[in-house]
Amino acid sequence: MIKVAKRALVPPFIVMDVMREAAALEAAGRSIIHLEVGQPSTGIPQAAAKQVARIVGGDDPLGYTLASGLPALRSRIARHYRDMYGADVAAERIFVTTGSSGGFVLAFLSAFEAGDRVALAAPGYPAYRHILTSLGVVAELIEVDAAARYQPTVAHLKKLPRLPEGLIVGSPANPTGSVILPDAFRELAAFCDTNGIRLISDEIYHGITFGVTATTAAGVSDTAIVVNSFSKYFSMTGWRLGWLVVPEDLKRPLECLAQNLFIAPPAISQHAGIAVFDCRAELEANVARYARNREVLLRRLPESGFTHFAPADGAFYIYADISGFGEDAAAFCKRMLNEAGVATTPGTDFDPFHGHHFVRFSFAGSTADMEEACTRLVNWRAQG
Ligand SMILES: Cc1ncc(COP(=O)(O)O)c(C=O)c1O
Numbered sequence: 001m002i003k004v005a006k007r008a009l010v011p012p013f014i015v016m017d018v019m020r021e022a023a024a025l026e027a028a029g030r031s032i033i034h035l036e037v038g039q040p041s042t043g044i045p046q047a048a049a050k051q052v053a054r055i056v057g058g059d060d061p062l063g064y065t066l067a068s069g070l071p072a073l074r075s076r077i078a079r080h081y082r083d084m085y086g087a088d089v090a091a092e093r094i095f096v097t098t099g100s101s102g103g104f105v106l107a108f109l110s111a112f113e114a115g116d117r118v119a120l121a122a123p124g125y126p127a128y129r130h131i132l133t134s135l136g137v138v139a140e141l142i143e144v145d146a147a148a149r150y151q152p153t154v155a156h157l158k159k160l161p162r163l164p165e166g167l168i169v170g171s172p173a174n175p176t177g178s179v180i181l182p183d184a185f186r187e188l189a190a191f192c193d194t195n196g197i198r199l200i201s202d203e204i205y206h207g208i209t210f211g212v213t214a215t216t217a218a219g220v221s222d223t224a225i226v227v228n229s230f231s232k233y234f235s236m237t238g239w240r241l242g243w244l245v246v247p248e249d250l251k252r253p254l255e256c257l258a259q260n261l262f263i264a265p266p267a268i269s270q271h272a273g274i275a276v277f278d279c280r281a282e283l284e285a286n287v288a289r290y291a292r293n294r295e296v297l298l299r300r301l302p303e304s305g306f307t308h309f310a311p312a313d314g315a316f317y318i319y320a321d322i323s324g325f326g327e328d329a330a331a332f333c334k335r336m337l338n339e340a341g342v343a344t345t346p347g348t349d350f351d352p353f354h355g356h357h358f359v360r361f362s363f364a365g366s367t368a369d370m371e372e373a374c375t376r377l378v379n380w381r382a383q384g
Helices: 014-027 046-057 071-085 099-111 126-134 154-159 182-194 248-261 267-276 280-304 329-340 367-382
Strands: 094-097 117-122 138-143 166-170 198-202 225-229 242-245 317-321 358-362
Touching: 014 329, 046 267, 071 094, 071 267, 094 099, 094 248, 099 126, 099 198, 099 225, 099 242, 099 248, 117 126, 126 138, 154 182, 166 182, 182 198, 280 317, 280 367, 329 358, 329 367
Parallel strands: 117 138, 117 166, 166 198, 198 225
Antiparallel strands: 094 242, 225 242, 317 358
């Protein structure tokens, strides 16, 4: 038998399976409200779309760019750090990537050897641990709960059998929406720095916060790798564009890896990326809609018995504890989809320990959909 590499045997993304089931029900004529998908329902802002159309109609051959990205985009991202955080980040430290997903591969390859240990929170974004595993890096899951605001702390790191080579944090986090507060973030970054732990900070949900401040690792650490993306705040999911802020010692290794693995990120998306920074009004209108959606869910989900939520400080998710319902999350979500016509994601996608007690609601869709989902859930629960 010809072998299949063990590294390829990573678990599936359960949310994708939910999406497939929801699509099958829709094809059979059912109406489904989609609270499972973690992506904006809006597209690229109008002005950026027009700029893209001009470039496609022009004489730019849109060939390979530098592996690190178009200089104009790197400068624009560097300016974003000054404008948004007052942080001075040199454009030479910005690496444009194929989504943050491409950024993770480059970041992990440049920072970790096979066999290294990288700590990360459970619940957390599943691809972190699956990409690490496929690269032969050991994902050391830290169980976090409501008491720790669902985020890893210095105390958690100190309790590990030995300190890891790396730590991944997501703030705001998927699936909980929890943000690491500024003092705790600085403490974590300083601890990592002093103890030779490479901090990887996933900042993909920056820009989508509700009354709290999300700290960028670029402002508090010279050794951390920042991962960011145009997929969420910038509403450009399918354009597959992201970026890294890279510490000095990893600049050249990362450039060589990027040249060999990807050659360059998509050229047209990079042009769109430059234009989208000037579309603040449209982007902020999206965030205002997320804020309304969040308010609807937090107010109305308790009507159908959902009462315990992780702090939904940012991103577009509500992570609800369903242990009171006495049913496993996978079965519960399946019934909710089939009987109520509301698609959600079971916590098992994010947390192998306690995920069966949780469900993730995404509020990236329309406010009308949030209201309709809540009404359906009330009726569903009333039917037993
Ligand atoms: C926390 C987090 N990081 C990274 C990603 C990957 O996003 P992309 O590759 O589109 O930038 C996602 C997507 O849902 C996410 O939720």
